[in-house]
Each structure stands twice: as C-alpha cells, then as structure tokens.
Amino acid sequence: MRRRHFLTLSAATLGGVLIYSLDRKASLLAAQHKAVRIPLRFFTETEALIVAAAASRIFPSDDSGPGAREAGVAIFIDRQLAGAYGRDRFRYTQPPFEDAPRELGYQGSATPRQIYREGLRGLQGFHLRDPAAQDEALRKIEPTLFFSVLRQNTIEGMFCDPLHGGNAGMVGWQLVGFPGPRMSNFDEIEKYYGQAYRPKPVSLRQATGARVRPSEDEK
Amino acid sequence: MKALPAVDAVIVGAGWAGLLMAKELGTRTSLSVVVLERGPSRQSSDYSTDMDELDFAIRLRMMQDLSQETVTLRHDPTQRALPLRQHGAFLPGAGVGGTGEHWNAQVPRFLPDCFELLTKTAAKYGANALPEDHAVRDWGITYDELEPFYTRVDKLLGSSGQAGNIRGKLINGGNIFEGWRSEEYPTPPTKVPYFSSLFRDAAKSLGYHPYPAPSANISRAYTNPDGISRGGCTYCGFCGRFGCMVGAKAQPTNVLLPIIQKRKNVSLRIGAWVRRVLFDPTRKPSARGVTYIDGAGEEFFQPASLVFLASWTFNNTRLLLLSGIGEPHDPGTGGGTVGSNLTHQVSVPSATAFFDQPLNRFMGSGSAGFLFSDFDRDDLHRSSMNLVRGGYFAARGYGFQPIGAFGVLPNSVKATWGS
Numbered sequence: 001m002r003r004r005h006f007l008t009l010s011a012a013t014l015g016g017v018l019i020y021s022l023d024r025k026a027s028l029l030a031a032q033h034k035a036v037r038i039p040l041r042f043f044t045e046t047e048a049l050i051v052a053a054a055a056s057r058i059f060p061s062d063d064s065g066p067g068a069r070e071a072g073v074a075i076f077i078d079r080q081l082a083g084a085y086g087r088d089r090f091r092y093t094q095p096p097f098e099d100a101p102r103e104l105g106y107q108g109s110a111t112p113r114q115i116y117r118e119g120l121r122g123l124q125g126f127h128l129r130d131p132a133a134q135d136e137a138l139r140k141i142e143p144t145l146f147f148s149v150l151r152q153n154t155i156e157g158m159f160c161d162p163l164h165g166g167n168a169g170m171v172g173w174q175l176v177g178f179p180g181p182r183m184s185n186f187d188e189i190e191k192y193y194g195q196a197y198r199p200k201p202v203s204l205r206q207a208t209g210a211r212v213r214p215s216e217d218e219k
Numbered sequence: 220m221k222a223l224p225a226v227d228a229v230i231v232g233a234g235w236a237g238l239l240m241a242k243e244l245g246t247r248t249s250l251s252v253v254v255l256e257r258g259p260s261r262q263s264s265d266y267s268t269d270m271d272e273l274d275f276a277i278r279l280r281m282m283q284d285l286s287q288e289t290v291t292l293r294h295d296p297t298q299r300a301l302p303l304r305q306h307g308a309f310l311p312g313a314g315v316g317g318t319g320e321h322w323n324a325q326v327p328r329f330l331p332d333c334f335e336l337l338t339k340t341a342a343k344y345g346a347n348a349l350p351e352d353h354a355v356r357d358w359g360i361t362y363d364e365l366e367p368f369y370t371r372v373d374k375l376l377g378s379s380g381q382a383g384n385i386r387g388k389l390i391n392g393g394n395i396f397e398g399w400r401s402e403e404y405p406t407p408p409t410k411v412p413y414f415s416s417l418f419r420d421a422a423k424s425l426g427y428h429p430y431p432a433p434s435a436n437i438s439r440a441y442t443n444p445d446g447i448s449r450g451g452c453t454y455c456g457f458c459g460r461f462g463c464m465v466g467a468k469a470q471p472t473n474v475l476l477p478i479i480q481k482r483k484n485v486s487l488r489i490g491a492w493v494r495r496v497l498f499d500p501t502r503k504p505s506a507r508g509v510t511y512i513d514g515a516g517e518e519f520f521q522p523a524s525l526v527f528l529a530s531w532t533f534n535n536t537r538l539l540l541l542s543g544i545g546e547p548h549d550p551g552t553g554g555g556t557v558g559s560n561l562t563h564q565v566s567v568p569s570a571t572a573f574f575d576q577p578l579n580r581f582m583g584s585g586s587a588g589f590l591f592s593d594f595d596r597d598d599l600h601r602s603s604m605n606l607v608r609g610g611y612f613a614a615r616g617y618g619f620q621p622i623g624a625f626g627v628l629p630n631s632v633k634a635t636w637g638s
Contacts, residue, residue: 058636085278092289092304100301104292107301135637151636159621160273178581178621181270183464184453185582186410193413196577210268215278 006037007048007074038075041082042113046127047120048074053127055154057134065175068154076157076166077116077150083216086113112149119146161204163214170201181207220510222520226251229509229523231493231538234317237529238475245482252484253521255491255511257530258283258313261320263473266462272620276460279306281321283313288492290537296550309563310460311531315489316471318531323459323585323617324435324468326378328369331362331398332597340607343597348607352553354560362398370401376469377441377449380404380433394430396592409438409452412616414578415588422612427591432615434586435469447474456618458585468585490514496526496542536561567610571627580619588615 040048052074061067068074080086088111100107110118119141126137141147157166159173161180167173173180180201188197204212228244230237233256241254274280283289283306291300312318332339335357340348349355372378382400383393408431411419415432422429436458439451452467466473479485493511497520508522528535536558539545548559594609626635 060638062638064638088286090278090284090286090305092285092302094302096301098299098301101294101298103294104298104301105303105305105307107304138636154636155625156273156277156622159625161271163271164273173621176621176625177577181457182455182581185455186451186453188579189410189412189454189582192577192579193416194576197579197582204268204271207270208268212268212271214271215274215280 005040005043005045005048007040007043007045007052007078008035008037009072040078042086043074043078043081047116048078049127050120050123051077051116051150053134054123054138054150055157057131057138058151058154059158066171068158070168071158071166071172072168073154073157073166075168076160076164077153079165079214079216080153080156081113081116083214084218085216087111106145108145110145115146115149119144119150122146161214163204163212164216170203173201180204183207220518220520222522225508225522225524226253227523228252228525228527229521230254230527230529231509232256232317232528232530232534233315233471233487233489234312234529234531235319235471235475236531237527238316238471238479240527240529241485241487242475242478245479245485249484250525252486253523254479254485254487255493255509255521256315256317256487256489257492258315258317258489260489261315261462261472262476263462263466263470266464266466269461270455270457270464272457272622275321275457276620277622279310279460281312281314281460281462282306283311290533309533311533315476315487316462319469319471320462321460322468322470323615324376325586325615326373326376326380326433326435327590327611328398328433329362330396330595334358334361334365339597344607356560366399366401374405374444375474376435377405377437377443378433378435379406379409379431379438381408381431383428383430391428392430394590394592395428396595404433405443406437406439406441406451409434409436409584409587410454411589412454412578412580412583412587414580414583415614415616417574418614419589422589422591427593429589429591432586432588432590432613434584436463436584436586437467437469443474445474445478447477449473452584452587454582454584454587454618456581456583456620458583458618488513491519493530493538494518494541496528496538496544498542498544532561533563573629580616580624583616583618585617586615588613590614 043051052069055068055073059068061070084090093109097107097109122141123137126134160166162168162170170180177196177198179199181204182202227250230240230252233254237254241252244250244252269275285303285305289303292303293300312321337355337357340355381393382403383390383395383397384399385403386399386401389395419429436452437449440448442448449466453465455464457464458468463470490513491511493509495510497507497510498505499507504524506526508520509526510518510520512518528538530538539557540547545557546555547557548555590611590613592611595611597608599606599609
C-alpha cells in the first residue's frame with residue numbers, strides 16, 4: 001500500500017463555510033478552521049499541488065468570480081482518477097492502437113491515470129512558479145492530449161454536483177446561475193420570460209434527501 | 220453450449236421495439252415469449268436520484284459498456300475501420316428499456332410523401348431529377364396504412380401536442396403541413412420555454428406556421444388505454460441521457476414493463492448478449508433460435524420458432540450479418556439488402572445565438588419547444604438551388620446543464636482557458 005498523501009487547503013480559499021465530503025464523510029468547515037488536510041486517493045501531494053495550480057490558471061478566480069481553487073477542482077480530479085473513469089473502466093481498450101483521423105476519437109491506449117502521470121512529469125515545479133510563468137508553461141503543452149483532458153476535467157470539477165468533490169459550496173453553479181437539480185420548474189418556466197430566475201442552488205443530495213453514491217466510489 | 224427448453228418466440232433486445240412486441244404477444248396470444256437483454260435491469264424508480272450531470276450526461280452511465288463490446292467505425296470505404304472506443308455521436312443504450320429510457324421523447328410523424336419518396340419525386344421532377352447513384356427508395360407501406368398505428372402509439376405514450384390536420388381539416392396553431400391525423404393528441408402541448416417562445420413569435424412574424432413540438436414527455440397527468448397512469452412534466456431539464464425522475468417521459472419501463480411483468484407467458488433475461496441467429500434455410504420457418512452469452516461467460520442456445528430482432532436497426536443488421544442471413548449490402552455495386560440504406564439520425568446544421576436577456580435554460584425538457592415546417596415539403600425546387608426537399612426548423616428548450624453547456628462563445632473569442 002502506498003504512503004498516504006494529503007492535500008492541505010486553506011478553508012479561506014475554499015470560500016468560508018461549506019460542507020465538504022472527505023472520504024464519504026461530510027465535514028463542516030468554518031472560516032475559523034485555518035486549514036484542512038484532505039486525503040488523496042490517487043495523486044501524490046506534489047502532483048495534487050501541480051494539478052491545483054494548473055487548474056487555477058485554466059479556470060482562475062478573478063473579477064468575475066471564484067475559480068478552480070475555490071471549487072476544489074484538484075480534489076475532484078483526484079477522485080475521478082482513482083475511480084472507474086481513471087482506469088478507463090468503460091472505454092474499449094483492446095488493440096489495434098493506430099493513428100487515426102481526429103473524428104474517429106481518441107484511439108490511444110493510455111488511461112486517464114497514465115495521461116496525468118506522464119503529463120505531470122513535464123510540469124515539475126509548476127506550482128512554485130509565478131502565474132505568468134505558469135501560463136507560459138501551459139501554452140507550451142496546449143496542443144497535448146494531457147492538456148485537453150486537464151482542461152475538460154477542470155470544467156467538470158467546476159460545475160459537477162458537489163457529491164463528486166468539486167464545485168465546493170456550489171461556487172461554480174452560482175457563478176453561471178445554475179440552481180442544481182431542482183425537482184420542479186413547473187411554476188417558473190413560463191413566468192420568468194426574459195428575467196433571470198436564480199433560486200438558491202441545491203445539490204442532488206439536498207434535492208432528493210438521498211445518499212446518492214457517485215460512480216467514482218463504486219468498485 | 221447449453222440448450223435451453225424451446226419457447227415459441229424469442230425477442231432480442233428489451234427496448235421500445237422488443238418490449239412492445241413482448242407486450243403485444245404476451246397479452247394477445249398464449250405464446251411463450253423470452254426477451255433477451257444484454258444490459259442490466261432497470262425500473263422507473265431507479266431515476267429518482269439520477270439528476271447528476273457528470274455521471275449520466277458526461278460519463279454516460281446508461282449507455283452500452285464499450286469495454287465489453289463495441290463496433291468499428293470509418294467515414295468512407297478508403298479508411299481503415301477502427302474501434303469506437305468511447306461514445307461520440309450515437310449513444311446506444313443498454314439495459315431494460317434500452318435507449319428509450321434516456322431519449323428526449325420527441326415524437327414527430329413522418330410526412331405522407333416520405334413513404335413514397337422515390338415515386339413522388341420522380342412524378343414531380345421527372346425520373347432524371349435524382350443523381351444516378353442515389354439511394355432513395357419507397358418504403359413499401361403508405362402513411363394512410365400506418366396512421367392508425369401512429370395513433371395507437373400516441374395513445375400508448377400519451378403524446379402532447381396540437382394537431383394541424385384532423386382528417387383533412389387544417390387547424391391553425393398545429394402543423395398544417397403534417398399528414399392527416401385521425402384524432403387530436405391525447406394531451407395538450409407542453410409549457411413553452413422562453414427561448415422557444417422567442418422562436419415561435421419570430422417565426423409567426425415572418426409568416427410561417429409554428430406549432431408546439433410533439434412530445435412524449437407529457438404536459439399533464441394521463442392514463443393510457445392499458446390503464447398506465449403517469450404524471451406531467453416538471454421541466455427539471457434532465458431528459459436526454461437521463462431516465463425521467465417523475466416518470467412523465469414515456470419510457471419502456473413505465474408504459475410497457477408493468478404490463479409485461481403481469482404476464483406469466485413472458486420472461487425477461489438480463490445480461491444476455493445474443494451472438495447469432497441460428498437458422499436452417501431448408502425449413503419453414505427457417506429460424507431455429509438464438510445463441511447468447513450470459514454474464515458469467517457461459518453460452519446458451521435458446522430454441523424458438525419465432526425470432527424477433529429488436530436490438531436497434533444498427534445491431535439488428537450486425538446480427539444478421541454475423542449469422543449469415545440474407546445478402547450483405549455492397550456499397551460499391553449497390554447490391555444486397557442487409558445493411559442497405561442503414562441510417563442513424565441525420566444531424567442537421569444548427570445555429571448558435573446570443574441574447575441580451577437571460578434565457579434560464581436550465582428549465583426545460585427534451586421535447587418542449589416550437590417547430591415550423593413551412594420548408595418541410597417537396598416544392599422548394601428552384602433552378603438556382605439543387606434541392607428537392609427541405610426539413611423543419613426547431614427551437615427546443617432542452618434543459619442546459621453547466622458542464623455540457625460551458626464554453627459556448629462567439630467566434631471572435633479564441634481563448635479556451637484563462638481569465
């Protein structure tokens with residue numbers, strides 16, 4: 001068994017008070033908690049720091065609102081890679097592996113786990129650089145498969161249901177005005193023509209009252 | 220290979236086609252029926268907690284497990300066919316109910332002249348109007364013959380909409396270009412998402428004839444002729460790629476399965492991957508049954524006097540080819556019928572528009588919206604345009620979710636990441 005790795009995040013960057021699920025255990029973090037150590041399922045601590053830094057350049061927090069750091073995107077990606085997605089449980093992974101026109105989709109043999117491990121080797125020390133140097137490093141790898149997977153996973157971690165470990169405090173949903181899985185919009189759909197309807201977001205567990213299990217927790 | 224006791228009928232696939240056949244045979248005959256489904260068991264109550272975009276719309280939890288079996292793909296005969304490794308344009312479902320569980324529930328009818336496309340086009344424009352290598356064919360049945368069955372299906376599903384042509388009488392507000400209907404829709408049109416209302420008003424102001432999109436995601440509570448009751452849509456927006464949380468969307472598990480489960484002469488086997496149809500061309504009927512592999516990898520022979528292929532046209536064709544039944548279509552010579560004119564949904568050009576006012580696109584359904592069919596006809600031919608037919612225009616209020624809908628930007632914006 002590998003040595004346990006943790007990612008230490010400041011509760012302040014995670015946006016004050018939020019409900020966070022650590023290893024399926026819900027925790028309430030308040031601003032007075034200075035930091036929280038989140039157990040990693042796949043990444044080493046250094047890898048998690050690089051992914052967190054890269055994701056927060058891809059989806060930065062800026063004048064328009066919070067970004068990947070506040071949403072906990074690195075935790076989301078860690079869980080995805082540890083689960084079925086990371087090991088390509090549902091992809092056809094038998095030969096032949098051939099160069100193919102782009103429209104035939106990704107034809108390679110590398111799993112998301114392998115794509116990250118390989119890609120992160122090229123980003124050593126990334127988390128220690130200043131933002132301008134980080135952007136430059138990302139521009140260099142922009143055409144790679146690793147970057148496109150990292151970008152896609154960053155967006156997923158920004159806007160997924162919080163049960164997957166990203167979108168902490170539903171900051172991503174609040175950013176774009178998505179209220180989460182509401183049981184009904186029957187009374188609202190024809191009422192808010194041309195006006196913003198922005199109810200307080202609810203997560204799937206809040207909306208249904210059920211302990212919904214995300215796919216990454218399945219064997 | 221283990222031989223099982225013979226049954227009268229075996230049905231391959233437990234989606235719309237397979238379960239519909241199972242219901243009809245099971246309730247109207249005493250034949251013994253076995254339905255073989257490669258995927259898992261599903262029931263309507265599974266969907267009460269499935270409104271998770273990541274697992275269902277992005278990771279596509281309800282689709283065929285491609286790690287077990289896939290198809291190969293190429294876009295023209297000069298390419299080498301390669302495995303479809305992850306889902307892309309088409310999303311074959313797996314499990315009881317099949318793709319009918321995660322569809323958007325759009326239920327338009329074909330236009331009458333589509334059934335006789337070759338004859339009608341030749342009559343209108345001459346036999347030489349189509350290019351020599353065209354693949355246009357008549358169906359061999361007509362709309363008039365099919366209309367009673369369309370109506371039966373609409374009643375089964377509880378389809379929502381507004382008729383534009385009841386037995387030849389045109390009705391404003393419906394689609395006045397549609398084929399005749401024997402009756403009004405079983406339920407009234409759905410509510411109208413704001414985006415679709417803008418399209419409706421714009422189309423009307425241009426003199427076109429917009430009409431509510433026909434929807435099997437029903438507008439209000441309805442009990443069908445089989446006694447199956449469903450509630451109306453709540454416009455939660457989780458439709459295509461999801462099973463319906465409230466069962467407003469017609470799905471094989473809510474309109475067919477409850478009837479089938481009451482029939483002792485019908486049984487459903489899940490995790491059964493059919494590999495071949497066995498047949499003996501010297502006998503009548505020639506089909507002898509099917510072989511399949513179960514979840515443990517054991518192979519079985521299920522003898523049956525009647526074999527129904529209901530595993531989607533694409534997979535039915537594949538099973539016929541693997542079984543050596545019929546003459547395979549050769550795209551070079553045009554000969555052979557198995558696989559000829561095999562078509563999946565034809566994707567149509569779409570436009571992206573940006574509005575100043577908020578659209579609240581998270582509210583909606585897979586089939587609520589407005590369409591107009593003023594161009595869906597065969598008299599568009601102009602000497603300047605090499606065009607004999609058009610299609611309909613649609614603005615459907617699919618519920619948008621934030622991962623899938625993220626990143627739609629005007630063409631002027633090139634950056635795909637950063638502030």
